[in-house]
Amino acid sequence: MDKNQQLTWCEMPRKVDDNNRVSVIVVNWNGKQFLERCLAALMAQTVKPHEIIVVDNASSDGSVEIVQRFPAMRLMLPGQNTGFARGNNLAIEGASLESAWVALINPDAFAEPRWLEALLLAAESNPEFDVFGSKLVNAADPTMLDGIGDAYHLSGRVWRMAHGAPVPTPIENEREVFSPCAAAALYRRKALCEIGGFDENYFCYMEDVDLGFRLRLAGYRCLYVPQSIAHHVGSGTTGGQHSDFSTYHGHRNLVWTFVKNMPGLLFWVLLPLHVSLNLASIIWFALRGRGGVILRAKRDALLGLPKMWRKRQHIQKTRVASIGEVWRQLNKLVLPTKAGRKE
Secondary structure: OOHHHOOHHHOOOOOOOOOOOEEEEEEEOOOHHHHHHHHHHHHOOOOOOOEEEEEEOOOOOOHHHHHOOOOOEEEEOOOOOOHHHHHHHHHHHHOOOOOOEEEEEOOOEEEOOOHHHHHHHHHHHOOOOOEEEEEEEEOOOOOEEEEOOEEEEOOOOEEEOOOOOEOOOOOOOOEEEOEOOOOEEEEEHHHHHHHOOOOHHHOOOOHHHHHHHHHHHOOOOEEEEEEEEEEEOOOOOOOOOOOHHHHHHHHHHHHHHHHHHOOHHHHHHHHHHHHHHHHHHHHHHHHOOOHHHHHHHHHHHHHOHHHHHHHHHHHHHOOOOOHHHHHHHOEOOOOHHHOOOOO
């Protein structure tokens, strides 16, 4: 987000104390088949949220009627499909000033009863962290993980770590990760305020990685909390991970994320690798008869570069994290294509 496009809540008088009040946000678009289970799980939390806000992005499947069955929910109706990024920003802007924390959960993610409690306990025990990610279990097969956080590769490729790994996983300890998957995560509200929330140009896909990267550049760190568990369907309302919709937005936003966020010397050193990744992606999709969608994604990524470069200038000017700190958090696998998926 450009400096002159900061969210209005960044400039509002703050009344927030450093407490454990949490505003939980669900951004929904035609998620009726999942929504009731998602909201019922939030109502069953061992630690009750201060409020639960559902942003419905002009659903046409009766989702609003589902939300209205839960009188405790705050329903926001933008009147159009604003996307995941803008939907969350609207909810954060409208959240109670008493909430020092914001928790995000997708409508196709179903939180176990101690989901929120575990996140808050981790926040109390680890004050050096401001972002906390949940363990995502495959909703269709609870013996498999959906992911434990997002990895960001030197090339700019992103994937969900431990996707497809068996449950229980050997990785059962709290550990720092590059960024959380926003399908189920907790953020300190003042951190989101400082960096201006989600980048609304993304609409959806990769917006949580971009947010996590910008938080890291601003000096904030992310902790994976294995005791906080949600069961995740994944791309439940967008046609699946291989749809043209997800391919277009994911591959367009992949370029923007690298250009905006990769700091200083690392940008120029790693740019040839990033370009190679994009060329390889075009060839891979073209060989599978999907050249049209990948070419549109990369074309629009290039057309958006002037705007993204202006954003980069502000992001890098205000960067707190050193290049060495960013380098240590980048994934350096030789073959990143072997490592899970990100949607």
